Amino acid sequence: MAKKKKKSPEFDSIKLFDPEAEKINFASICKFIRETFKVTQLEMAQKLKTTVTGYSYWEYGYRDPSGWQAFNLRQLYDQAKEVALKQKLSQDQPSEEPSKDPQQHAA
Numbered sequence: 001m002a003k004k005k006k007k008s009p010e011f012d013s014i015k016l017f018d019p020e021a022e023k024i025n026f027a028s029i030c031k032f033i034r035e036t037f038k039v040t041q042l043e044m045a046q047k048l049k050t051t052v053t054g055y056s057y058w059e060y061g062y063r064d065p066s067g068w069q070a071f072n073l074r075q076l077y078d079q080a081k082e083v084a085l086k087q088k089l090s091q092d093q094p095s096e097e098p099s100k101d102p103q104q105h106a107a
Contacts, residue, residue: 027061
């Protein structure tokens with residue numbers, strides 16, 4: 001009888017993409033990526049090496065991408081989340097320019 005190997009603890013700690021846990025689907029992922037990077041459906045289709053019609057089916061939720069296309073979408077989604085976070089943080093930061101309101105300087 002073969003001896004069972006002990007599983008690596010790192011294996012259990014690896015987080016995999018789980019659309020249900022993140023409350024998202026491929027259609028919302030496609031739209032989020034496209035809006036974050038401000039690109040067209042044509043540009044997304046070219047990047048993902050698919051047709052515009054095929055890509056639009058994903059974005060409208062008619063179909064889901066296949067294996068490698070889903071993997072590439074995940075990579076784009078991770079990058080888009082980083083970009084969106086940076087954009088949000090930069091919007092939340094107060095402006096460092098001096099105020100042009102003369103009443104603030106009159107005191």
